Amino acid sequence: MSYFSSHFATLGHEFWGLLVGGIANGFIYAMVAIGYTMVYGVLRLINFAHSEVFMTGAFASFFLLKFLVGNSTPNAFESVVYLIAAVLIGGIVGALVALLLERVAYRPLRRRSAPKLAYLISAIGASYFLYNFVGKEFGRINLSIDAPYTNNTVFTIFGAPVQTYYIVIFFVGVTMLVTLDRLVATSKLGHGIRAVAQDAETASLMGVNIDRTIALTFMLGGFLGGVAGFLYSIPVGAVYGMGFTPALKAFSAAVLGGIGNLRGAVLGGLILGVVESLSVAFVSGAYIDVVAFGVLVLVLLVRPTGILGERLGRSA
Amino acid sequence: MGSLIFDVQDVTLRFGGVVSLNNVTLHQNRGEILAIIGPNGAGKTSLFNSLTGVYAPQEGTILFTNSQDKSISVIGKKPFRVSNAGVARTFQASRMFSAMTTFENVKIGAESHRGLGVVGAMLKGPATRRDDRNSDQATKELLEFVGLTSQANTIAASLSYGARRRLEIARGLATKPEVLLLDEPAAGTNPAEKIELAQLIRRVRDEMGVSILLIEHDMKLVMSLAERLYVLNFGSVIASGTPDEIRANPVVIEAYLGSADAGVAEETK
Amino acid sequence: MKNFFGNPRLQRYGRTLLILLLIIVMTGPEGNGSQPTSGFTGSFGNHMSFFGFFYPQRWVVFVLLAGIIYGVISSVKLTVHWWRNRAIFRGDTYQRISRTVVATKRRSRLKSTRLGFYALGLAFALYFPHLVTDQSWQTLVVQDVLVYLLLALGLNVVTGFAGLLDLGYVAFYAIGAYTTAWVTGSLPTPPPFGVHWNTFVAIPVAIVFAMLCGVLLGIPTLRLRGDYLAIVTLGFGEIVYLFINNSYGITGGSTGTNQIPFLSFHLGPIKYLWGLIPEPYYYLTLAFVVIFLIVFSSLEHSRVGRSWVAIREDEVAAESLGIHPLKYKVMAFAIGAASAGFAGVVTASQTLFVTPPTFTISFSINILVLVIFGGMGSIFGVVLGGLVVQGFVAYLTHSPPSVYNAADLYMYLGALLVVMMIYRPAGLFPSRRRLRELHLIEGGVAPDTLQVEIGAHRVQEDV
C-alpha cells in the first residue's frame, strides 16, 4: 500500500511536468504511427523499415543544422528559418528514403504478388541494411544536434515549465497532423489512398494508379516520420540505431488507436506518450521502454482492433 | 432412426446492416439427403458457415446430434470442434491444399482428428508408424471410393474441376463425419461429371451412412438427388418439402422468376 | 525522352551501375559524423591492390572486377546456349520426351542423393578436426557454425514449417544460456534449492523454461495476424535483453554471469570433462546437430508437419478438417523456443561467461538469414545455407580481408535478405513443396494464409 501511495505522491508532485513531456513525446509517436497506419492501410503489412525513415530524417536535419548553425547563436528570425529548413529537410529525406524502400524492398515483391512473409523479411533486411549503412558512413557514435534556438522556459503550467522545445513540437506536430488529415480527407491523392485501402482491385478499375498511390502513401508517411526523427533527436542527438525503440512504440500507438485509422494513430500516440511519461513514477528508468510494449500486448489481448477500431480505408 | 441430425431454430445472422440469415428454422433427419436451394446471395453459404462454426449467428440455436445421441450446440464453437463432432464440408470455391498431392490432401483429413503427438512425431515411435500406415490405408480406400486412385500423386492444383470436387469430398469423408455439407459441388463440372457426382453423393449416403446436406443450383441434379428441400430467399426460408411439392409451389416459382435465376421455373415447364 | 529512359536495356545497365556503386561504398572505409563524405570519397579514391598486379584507385579495381565477372558470365551463357541449340537440332520431339522421363526419374533419385550427401557430410565432419588443427578455427567452427546450425534448425520449424516470423528468437536463446548459469550457480541469484547442479541438468530445465515462455507469449499473439507476431516477438526480445542487461542482482547485468562450469558427467566409473580444448565440444555439438536433423526431419514428414503445411496453405480449409490452428502454431513456436533454449545451454557451457551483448535482436536476424538463404522449410537447405553463410562469416572473423569490417556484418546480412526476397524467395536450396507453394501463391491459385487476414470467424468483430 505504502509503495503505491509514495509513488502517487511523486506523481502528484511532478504530474504537470510529466504530462507536458508526455504530450510532446506523444506527438512524435503520433507522427511515426501515421506512417505505419497509412502503409498498413494500402498494403496490409507492417513496414518494418519505417524506423530507418525516422533515423535518416534526423541525420539529414543534423547535417543541415551543423552547416547552418555551426558555432553561431542564431537570432530570433534565423531561429525560425533554420527550424523550418531543418523540418523540411528531415521530412524530404524521410520521404525519399521511404520511396526508395518502396521501390527496392516492396515493389519487386508486389510485382509477383509474393506471400506476405516475404514482404516482412524484405523490409527487415532493408532496415538492417540501412541503419548499419548509416552507422558505417557517419560513425556509430551519438551526434548531438546544434539546436537552432536556446531552450528557455517560455511559460509554466501549474508550476511545470514549458520550454521552447515543447512549443516547437506542438506547433510542428499540429501543423503536420492537421495538414495530413485534410489532405487525405479532401484531396484527389487522399481519395486514391482511401480507394486503394478499401479495395485495390476496384480502385485500379476506377482508374486509380495503384503504384503511384502506394509510392505517395509511403512518401507522406515518410515525410512525417522524417520530421519526427528530427524533433526526437533535438535533445538526445542522432545515432544510427535510434529508430528501433521509438518505432516499436509508435507501432504500438498505431495498434492502440486502431491500425489503418489516421486519427486513431494520433490518439494512440498521445495516449501512449502520456501513459509512458506518467509511468516514470512507477517504473525504474531502465524499464521505461517496457511500458509501451506492455500497452501493445494489453491492447492485442483485450481489443485487437484498437480504441477507434480498425479502419482499413473506410474513411480518413 | 428418424432422429434429427441438425436442428436449426430461429437463426439470424447479421453483418453490420446486412441480414444474411433471417429467422431460419430447419431440420435434417439422420440419413437424409437434404438440399438447400435459392438464388445467389440468398444466404446458403452463410447457413453452411453457421452450421460449421465459421460464423456465429447472433440469434437462434443450432443443435447437432451424433449417432450416440449426444447433442452439441454449434453456435460459438470453433470450426475444428464442429469438425471433430462429425460435420464435414466442402467449399463453394473449392479450397484444396493446392501444393500438395491428391493423396496428401486426403491424408490430412484422415489424420486430423488425432491428438497432437509431437513427441511421437519427432521420435517416430511404433505407435506413430502404425497410425501413419492406418491413415495411408484409409486414404487409399477413399481415393478408390471417389475414383481418384490414378491421380493420387498429382498436385492438387493441376486437377480438373470435377476431380477437385471429388477430392474435397474424399478429404471431408476422411474425417469420418456423420454429415457431409456440399456447397455447390456441381459448379463448373461438365454433364458427364455431374452424373458421376450424383452417383457418388448417393453412394456416400447409401454405403457410408453419411447424411448429406447439399447446396446446388443445377435443378435436375437437386430434384433427382434430394429427398427434401428448403428454399432460401433473402435470408429467409420461403418454402420446404419434397421435390414434387417444391416444383408445384407458386412462391418458389415467383422467387425464381423474380431473380435472373429461373432454373426452377424452367424445370417445372 | 521518356522512351529513352524506359528502354529496358538502359534500365538494366543503370541498375547494374547503381549496384556496383553501392558495393564500392559498402566495402569502402568507415566514415564519421564530422566528415560525412569521407566514407564515400575514400571508397572511390583510396588505393587498393588488384591481385598484387598493380595498385590503382579502388573504383578501378571494382570496375575491372565487374568486367571480368561479366565476361565470365557471358561466356558461360554463350556456351550453354550453344549446347542447348546443338541438342535441339537432333530432333525436337525425341528430346522433349526423354527430358520428361529424366525429370520423373530424377525426382525419385533425389532422396537417395540427399542421404548420400548427408553421409558424406557426416564423414567429412567427423574427420574435420584432423584436417583443421588450428584451435582458434575449431572454436570458431563450434561456436559460430555448429551452434548457429542448431539455432537455424529450430527457427526453421517456426518460420519454415509453420510460416511464422519470430524476431525475438534470440530471447529464448538468452533464456537457455541464463538458465544454465542459474542452474549451475553462476548468477548472483542462488541456484534452485541452493545446489550447484551439473551443467547437463540445465538442458531439461532450459528447454522447459524456454518452451513455457514460448507458449505464454504465443497463445495471445498467435491468434492475431501473422505480422503482429513479428512485432510482439521483437518487443519480447528487447525486454529480455533489457532485463538481463539491467537486473544486476539477478543476472549480473551488463557485466554478465560468473564463470559457468565446463560440461562434465560422472556416472559411477564413467566420467568425462569437456575442458578448454575445442575438439571434444566439436564432437558433442556435432552430435546435437545430427540429433536435431533427425528429429526435425521426422517431424516434417509426420502428421504434425503435414498439418503445418495445411495451415500454411489454407487455414480455413485446415480448420474445417478439425485441425486446431492455434494449437499447432503455438506448438511450432514452442518447439522453436525449446531449440533455442537448448542451444543456449550449449553456448553457455562452452563460453564460460555469458554477457548481454550476445543477445541483441540482431542475433535473431542473423539466424533468420541462415534459414532464408538455404530455403525456409527445407532442412537440407537450412543446413547447407547455414554452413555456407556461417562458414563464410567465420572465415571473415578469423582472417578479415581489407574490404571487410566486422562492424558491418549486419549491413551485409540485411542486404542479403532483401536480395534473397527479390531474386530467390524460396532460398538457394529450396524444398520442392515450398517452391510449388510459392509459385501457386504468386500465380494467384492458392490463397496466401497470411493474406487471409483473420480466421473467418473473427470477421464479425470488425463490423
Ligand SMILES: Nc1ncnc2c1ncn2[C@@H]1O[C@H](COP(=O)(O)OP(=O)(O)O)[C@@H](O)[C@H]1O
Ligand atoms: N463475411 C461476410 N461479411 C459480410 N457480408 C457477408 C459475409 N458473408 C456473407 N455475407 C452476405 O450475406 C449474404 C448471403 O451471402 P451467401 O451466404 O454467400 O449467399 P449464397 O451462398 O446463397 O449465394 C450476401 O449478401 C453477402 O454479402
Ligand SMILES: [Mg+2]
Ligand atoms: Mg454461396
